[in-house]
Each structure stands twice: as C-alpha cells, then as structure tokens.
Amino acid sequence: MRKEASSLILLTPSQMLEVDKEAAKTIPIIQLMENAGWAVTQEVVKRYKPCSVLVLCGPGNNGGDGYVVARLLAKKGWPVRVAAIGRPKVGSDAEQAAHRWAGSIVEHPEDYIEKSGLVIDALFGAGLSRNIDSYISELLRKARRVVAIDTPSGIDGATGKVMGYAPHAELTVTFFRAKPGHYLLPGREYMGELVIKDIAISPVILSQIKPQCWLNEPGLWSIPTSEVEDYKYRRGIVSIIGGSVMTGAARLSAHAALNVGAGLVHIFALGSHDIYSSSSACFVIDKDSLETSLQDSRRKVWVCGPGLLLGEAKEILSKLIASNVKIIADAGVFQAENIEMLKGVSIITPHIGEFIRVFGEIKADKISAARVAAQQTGAVVVLKGADTIIASPDGRVAINQHASPRLATAGSGDTLTGVIATLLAAGMSEWESACAGVWLHGEAGLLCEHSWPTAEMLANNLGKARDNA
Numbered sequence: 001m002r003k004e005a006s007s008l009i010l011l012t013p014s015q016m017l018e019v020d021k022e023a024a025k026t027i028p029i030i031q032l033m034e035n036a037g038w039a040v041t042q043e044v045v046k047r048y049k050p051c052s053v054l055v056l057c058g059p060g061n062n063g064g065d066g067y068v069v070a071r072l073l074a075k076k077g078w079p080v081r082v083a084a085i086g087r088p089k090v091g092s093d094a095e096q097a098a099h100r101w102a103g104s105i106v107e108h109p110e111d112y113i114e115k116s117g118l119v120i121d122a123l124f125g126a127g128l129s130r131n132i133d134s135y136i137s138e139l140l141r142k143a144r145r146v147v148a149i150d151t152p153s154g155i156d157g158a159t160g161k162v163m164g165y166a167p168h169a170e171l172t173v174t175f176f177r178a179k180p181g182h183y184l185l186p187g188r189e190y191m192g193e194l195v196i197k198d199i200a201i202s203p204v205i206l207s208q209i210k211p212q213c214w215l216n217e218p219g220l221w222s223i224p225t226s227e228v229e230d231y232k233y234r235r236g237i238v239s240i241i242g243g244s245v246m247t248g249a250a251r252l253s254a255h256a257a258l259n260v261g262a263g264l265v266h267i268f269a270l271g272s273h274d275i276y277s278s279s280s281a282c283f284v285i286d287k288d289s290l291e292t293s294l295q296d297s298r299r300k301v302w303v304c305g306p307g308l309l310l311g312e313a314k315e316i317l318s319k320l321i322a323s324n325v326k327i328i329a330d331a332g333v334f335q336a337e338n339i340e341m342l343k344g345v346s347i348i349t350p351h352i353g354e355f356i357r358v359f360g361e362i363k364a365d366k367i368s369a370a371r372v373a374a375q376q377t378g379a380v381v382v383l384k385g386a387d388t389i390i391a392s393p394d395g396r397v398a399i400n401q402h403a404s405p406r407l408a409t410a411g412s413g414d415t416l417t418g419v420i421a422t423l424l425a426a427g428m429s430e431w432e433s434a435c436a437g438v439w440l441h442g443e444a445g446l447l448c449e450h451s452w453p454t455a456e457m458l459a460n461n462l463g464k465a466r467d468n469a
C-alpha cells in the first residue's frame with residue numbers, strides 16, 4: 001500500500017525530543033510513556049508465548065517505558081523481573097513510572113539474563129549520549145532474545161552507528177516516526193523486525209519541526225503514468241555518451257532507460273559507432289557532432305560517465321555544462337578529486353569509493369557528508385550502497401532500504417543511471433528522479449530474488465518495477 005509522505009518522515013533523536021516537548025504541552029509525558037509501554041506490550045504478546053522476562057531499565061524515559069512494559073506484562077501473568085541500571089532522577093516521569101512497578105528489582109541481572117526467555121532492552125533510546133560501558137555491554141551480550149524499546153541500546157538514532165556495543169534485537173518498537181539510525185547501516189542490522197507505533201502524538205507537530213529526512217518509498221514521489229496521448233518526445237529523450245574503449249556501460253544505461261520507459265534513447269559514441277549500433281535496433285546512434293546534437297532542444301537530459309576515460313569525461317562534461325542541459329554524472333567523472341568539475345551537473349551517482357575520491361574521507365556520518373557534497377556541487381547526490389542516501393542541495397535527504405544485495409553486480413550502477421535519466425527526462429524533478437530511480441532499481445533487484453541477476457536481467461525487470469511503484 002502506498003504510504004503518505006508524512007509517515008515516511010524520519011526524525012533525528014534531537015528532533016524527537018523536540019516532538020516530545022511539544023506533545024507534552026497537551027499530553028503529559030507520563031501518559032505518552034504509558035502509551036509507549038502499552039504499544040510495546042501489545043507487540044510482545046502478539047509474537048511471544050508467556051515466558052520469563054527480564055526488563056533492563058535505564059535512567060531516562062526509555063527506562064520509564066520499560067517499567068510500564070514490566071507492569072503490563074506482569075498484569076497479564078507473565079513472570080517479570082526488572083533491573084534498574086541507573087536510577088531515574090527524582091521527580092522525573094521515569095521515576096513516576098518506576099513507582100508504579102510494584103514488583104521487585106533484581107540487584108544482579110547477570111544472574112538471570114541468560115535464563116530469561118525474553119530481555120526487554122529499555123536502557124537507552126533517544127537520549128544515548130556516549131558509548132555503552134563495559135558492564136552494560138557484557139550484560140547485554142548474555143541476552144538470548146531481545147526486544148528493544150525505541151532502538152537497541154547503543155545504536156545512535158541519528159547515524160545508525162554502534163556506540164561501543166548494541167544487542168541484535170528480534171523486535172524493535174519505536175514511536176511516532178522512525179529515526180535515520182533504524183535504516184542506516186550498521187544500525188539497520190540490529191533492529192530485527194521494526195514496528196512504528198502511534199502513541200497519540202499529533203502529526204501536526206511535524207510542521208514545527210520541519211523534518212528534512214525521509215525513508216525512500218513510493219509516496220515520497222510519484223512517477224508519471226502512461227497517458228493515451230503519449231508520444232516518444234513526451235515520454236522523454238535520454239542521451240548517453242558512449243565511451244570509446246569501455247562500451248558496455250553506456251549500452252547498459254541505454255538498455256535500462258528503454259526498459260523503464262524512455263521514449264527515445266540516443267547514444268553519442270566517442271569512438272566507433274559499430275558496437276553501439278549493433279547492440280540494439282532501439283538505440284539511435286548520433287551521426288552529428290556533439291555541438292549539433294546539443295542544439296536539439298528536445299534533448300534535455302544527458303548521461304555522462306559510464307564507461308568514460310577520465311580525459312573523455314572531463315572534456316565532454318564541460319561541453320555539456322556549457323550547454324545548460326540536465327546532466328547525470330557517474331563513474332568516469334569521479335576519477336579525480338575535482339569538485340569544481342561537477343558544478344552545473346544535476347545529479348551525481350557515486351558509490352562510496354568514488355565519493356571519497358572526489359569529496360575526501362567521510363568524517364562525521366554519511367548523511368552529513370552527502371548533504372555537504374550536494375551543497376558544494378549544487379547537484380542531487382546519490383551516495384550508493386546497501387543504504388543508499390539521496391541528498392539534495394536544499395538539505396533534504398532520503399534513505400533507501402528497498403534493495404537487494406543481488407544488485408551488487410557489474411553494470412548495476414550503469415543501469416541505475418539510465419533509470420534516473422529516464423525519470424528526469426519524463427519531467428520529474430532532480431530530487432524525485434533520483435529517489436524514485438533508486439527505489440525502482442531496488443525493486444528490479446528484489447524481483448530477481450530467485451536468481452543471481454546480471455545487469456541485463458535487472459533492466460528487464462524495470463518495467464514491472466515501474467508498475468509496482
């Protein structure tokens with residue numbers, strides 16, 4: 001089912017704390033905590049048979065949620081033990097929740113953790129501020145089956161980084177909206193099943209927070225559908241520069257563009273035309289000079305990079321930029337540490353190695369790095385990986401988890417470039433084309449799950465992928 005863009009919003013932990021503060025103006029935090037604990041309890045009883053439970057409660061509100069879960073599970077007759085790892089502050093909402101827990105508190109959770117059927121991790125959530133210490137990590141290491149409240153303790157909700165240690169949960173229940181760390185690697189690998197629960201916070205608050213990050217799913221964008229009055233120029237023309245030596249890449253881009261619905265695909269071949277003209281009767285191979293080809297005002301979208309040598313990429317890219325066409329730059333253009341060269345490009349699609357080559361080592365985290373690169377170049381940045389990030393110069397970011405490791409095959413990137421170019425040529429914005437292209441590419445890979453697809457097989461699934469979006 002197509003989701004609303006609002007439900008795809010991802011909030012950083014600090015934005016979530018702002019939401020909490022705002023929500024608390026109408027609903028007391030203790031009530032939100034009761035709602036959160038109730039939501040977690042519901043998800044636990046749905047999935048597990050009654051068993052011995054150990055709830056590890058931290059000092060903050062994440063711990064507060066844990067005390068609520070302990071009380072509600074005990075009320076249902078489950079054998080529950082609670083360990084307080086750090087006491088809640090006097091007068092805090094978490095302290096109030098702790099007071100409502102009438103059962104005992106175990107002093108040495110290490111004596112019970114291995115024997116517990118289920119461990120509820122309510123140590124730290126949005127308030128994680130430093131690395132997990134060795135006592136807690138040694139304790140968590142002993143847990144067999146973990147349900148995490150908000151996030152497995154130790155995962156940075158903003159970046160998905162592991163702060164010292166984090167347990168691998170079977171189930172993670174978060175509230176209101178997910179956080180980037182739920183989907184970014186390595187965090188994503190620690191979540192188990194991720195459930196996002198409504199705890200009666202009004203989505204109206206989101207307009208005050210001004211979120212800038214989304215999960216990349218249909219609903220964030222929409223792809224033009226085919227219309228009765230469609231004709232090839234309306235569907236869009238994609239022009240691709242074909243390398244003189246490495247000819248496969250441009251052909252794969254072209255093949256993908258046609259398969260995902262481009263009206264027409266031109267290849268401007270830098271070397272011999274033969275290999276290009278013999279590979280598909282559907283490709284139009286340019287006979288004119290680049291200058292003449294660029295004068296055709298219908299040809300607004302150009303792909304530059306797949307299969308190009310650095311010299312070729314540099315020379316052609318500057319000509320394309322001077323012509324004010326929309327450019328998707330890939331592969332060959334990322335061989336030099338040259339940010340200047342990319343100014344005037346619409347979309348760049350580097351994988352992590354190429355990104356580092358051009359923009360330098362990632363110092364903070366991938367989201368910030370991609371945002372800075374987008375601002376520096378003025379281009380939408382598609383930082384490719386198992387958790388592809390799409391960053392716009394205006395600060396918007398989408399995280400894509402809709403993909404398959406089977407996409408990691410030669411030519412897969414060239415295919416993506418062809419897809420994004422087609423959507424751009426169909427009239428979508430740079431940001432939407434990049435987001436939708438990444439999703440379609442992932443969907444094509446998921447449609448091949450039964451096999452080990454080649455880039456050509458991926459491309460063959462693109463039409464179906466487009467229909468599924």
Ligand SMILES: NC(=O)C1=CN([C@@H]2O[C@H](COP(=O)(O)OP(=O)(O)OC[C@H]3O[C@@H](n4cnc5c(N)ncnc54)[C@H](O)[C@@H]3O)[C@@H](O)[C@H]2O)[C@H](O)CC1
Nearest residue numbers: 032033059060061062124125126127128129130131132150
């Ligand atoms: N999102 C909602 O609407 C609601 C969320 N709730 C839950 O509240 C937590 C966030 O609570 P907060 O008190 O801000 O933070 P934490 O409980 O995660 O932790 C803060 C606490 O922990 C200490 N601390 C931080 N890192 C460490 C560390 N590595 N080692 C030791 N101690 C650490 C810090 O100093 C504080 O004392 C959110 O995740 C939800 O689960 C509410 O229930 C309301 C609704």
Ligand SMILES: [K+]
Nearest residue numbers: 121124149151
């Ligand atoms: K937690």
